[in-house]
Amino acid sequence: MEDLANSMDFCSINNHHRTIIHIDIDCFYAQVEMIKNPALRDCPLGVQQKNIIVTSNYIAREFGIQKCMLVTEGLQLCPQLVLVKGEDLQDYRQMSSKITTLLQSYSPLVEKLGLDENFIDVTNLVSERIEDLKGVNGFVYGEASEKCECGCKSRLTIGSHIASEMRREINSVLGITCCAGIAHNKLLAKLVCGVHKPNQQTTIFPCSSSELLLSLTSVREIPGIGLRTNEILQSLQISNVLDLRNCNLTSLQKVLGYDIAVRVKKLSYGIDDSPVKQSGKPQSIGLEDGFKKICLESEVKEKFSTLLYRLLKLLGEDGRVPGSIRVTVRKYDNARKYSHRESRQCNVAASVFINKTCDSLKESLSPKSNEKLMGIIMNLFHKIVNISKPFHLTLLGLAFTKFQERKTGKSSIASFLTNDISVQSVLNLRNIADKCERMEVASTSCSPSGSIERSGSESEPEPSPKKTRKFLYFPRCKKRPSEEGDESSPNKKLLEVDSSESLMLQDLSEPESSIENKLEESEMEEDPIISTSKEKQNTDFFECPHRVDKEVFKALPPELKNELLEAWEVEKTKMLSKIPNGAKSKQKSITEYFITK
DNA sequence: CAGGGGGACT
DNA sequence: AGTCCCC
Numbered sequence: 001m002e003d004l005a006n007s008m009d010f011c012s013i014n015n016h017h018r019t020i021i022h023i024d025i026d027c028f029y030a031q032v033e034m035i036k037n038p039a040l041r042d043c044p045l046g047v048q049q050k051n052i053i054v055t056s057n058y059i060a061r062e063f064g065i066q067k068c069m070l071v072t073e074g075l076q077l078c079p080q081l082v083l084v085k086g087e088d089l090q091d092y093r094q095m096s097s098k099i100t101t102l103l104q105s106y107s108p109l110v111e112k113l114g115l116d117e118n119f120i121d122v123t124n125l126v127s128e129r130i131e132d133l134k135g136v137n138g139f140v141y142g143e144a145s146e147k148c149e150c151g152c153k154s155r156l157t158i159g160s161h162i163a164s165e166m167r168r169e170i171n172s173v174l175g176i177t178c179c180a181g182i183a184h185n186k187l188l189a190k191l192v193c194g195v196h197k198p199n200q201q202t203t204i205f206p207c208s209s210s211e212l213l214l215s216l217t218s219v220r221e222i223p224g225i226g227l228r229t230n231e232i233l234q235s236l237q238i239s240n241v242l243d244l245r246n247c248n249l250t251s252l253q254k255v256l257g258y259d260i261a262v263r264v265k266k267l268s269y270g271i272d273d274s275p276v277k278q279s280g281k282p283q284s285i286g287l288e289d290g291f292k293k294i295c296l297e298s299e300v301k302e303k304f305s306t307l308l309y310r311l312l313k314l315l316g317e318d319g320r321v322p323g324s325i326r327v328t329v330r331k332y333d334n335a336r337k338y339s340h341r342e343s344r345q346c347n348v349a350a351s352v353f354i355n356k357t358c359d360s361l362k363e364s365l366s367p368k369s370n371e372k373l374m375g376i377i378m379n380l381f382h383k384i385v386n387i388s389k390p391f392h393l394t395l396l397g398l399a400f401t402k403f404q405e406r407k408t409g410k411s412s413i414a415s416f417l418t419n420d421i422s423v424q425s426v427l428n429l430r431n432i433a434d435k436c437e438r439m440e441v442a443s444t445s446c447s448p449s450g451s452i453e454r455s456g457s458e459s460e461p462e463p464s465p466k467k468t469r470k471f472l473y474f475p476r477c478k479k480r481p482s483e484e485g486d487e488s489s490p491n492k493k494l495l496e497v498d499s500s501e502s503l504m505l506q507d508l509s510e511p512e513s514s515i516e517n518k519l520e521e522s523e524m525e526e527d528p529i530i531s532t533s534k535e536k537q538n539t540d541f542f543e544c545p546h547r548v549d550k551e552v553f554k555a556l557p558p559e560l561k562n563e564l565l566e567a568w569e570v571e572k573t574k575m576l577s578k579i580p581n582g583a584k585s586k587q588k589s590i591t592e593y594f595i596t597k
Numbered sequence: 598c599a600g601g602g603g604g605a606c607t
Numbered sequence: 608a609g610t611c612c613c614c
Contacts, residue, residue, distance in 0.1 A: 051599075117613085286603080397601090
């Protein structure tokens, strides 16, 4: 009865304002292969990478063929199994991007998860359509009776129609079948997506979220709890979702750390506030090749040369120019330690990639550029592997990162900097605490100047802490020692010029007093642990991991509520200790500061 | 020869 | 740079 009361509470509150669709392509690689060769449709089909069957069509599944099964095992189960090589992801990538593009026409908020899954936040589209609605399309998980007054049932119902349209369009335009899950958050959308397979869709209303979570046989099935976290939980005798709910947060925190402990605890109740993030272009493009044994430098060169050739082609299709290259190596480890990799990276001048004769990267680079890159690659390789001694490698990888847009103008590095700084007023407490430490150091050598202006660009993406850090340090380095003797690139020069024009110094080298200004800017009106649903998602000044919607928080089981509050008190104290004394003395506690404000 | 990617956090 | 997560 207690549980029922809780789920009633979940239904009666006014917080399920989002509508999220999760789209999962049925046996993706196998479908692509069957499109390429329709004759395969009637056979049991497996897609093979090296010695592994990574996926199979539904005919093969009837024989018991499963994901990540060894080829030998698969052939034992099903001798007539047809195997197709799938190491080259080109065709899968292409189809994947067509699907994502199609989905983007429904909402710009599309987040890719691997090549075959997408989250779409259709909240806005739903509110446009809220006028005309009919019954639910597809299955409903749990009871469909209407208990919630907030309108989530109508919204999710509309969501189910949108999902149905998406699937129909994906099928008619691309010839691909898929499943969809419709829910008010990503966790539930993804979990419920797999309930009816293949080529079907399932909607879940908030009052059934508990039931869905408790239906899982292991916490490992919760997205976000991976191999490692699962092992740690096992050591606490936690294997199912109920175990996780019943384990007190303090014990969890000891083994997982505060952030993860709170996150998994919330997940066990079906709570997931994470936003659907627009995926955009990848931040890195890489290739790997695994093999039994390589122990000669000449073989290494050969492999890298092939990888580089293929990688440059991908790079050309992407159209951007990378700023950095990374080499990855896996050394043979007779202990069965799981694939331990080592990598080294260094910056590379953009000029290497720009051909004077042809603007397109699709054309291969000049032999000279190619040589240069191979030189850099082998140099990095030698940092990982001492070739004067015998070595045994089982994998080589190559990746380009740190992309910049090629065009100037809006995406030029200068305007990028401006934007970056303009959003720095939106920070979470960790960042501030973090930053304070560094500012104490920085302020000794930089002259003080005015405080930051809050620009109107509220909708700009929040800079990552890493980025903040990088730019914080940058103005103080006249010239960064370049790893491979790459001539300092034009962009670096640009950075130096800009920084000397005090654009950055203004913000980044303020005297200590400005820390207080930043704290004051936040103007928290309530307990930071709770937010109102009206509040914008991206302006989390106070990104405390268990900060939940006020109404959700009220409805939580009392034990969970208390645990969250207690754990937060402890964490807060830790964070406070990071703030320099000058700022700290002005306030008795962080919470008090924010609440009394 | 347990694949081949990619992203976030530390 | 490494570890963890996801597919």
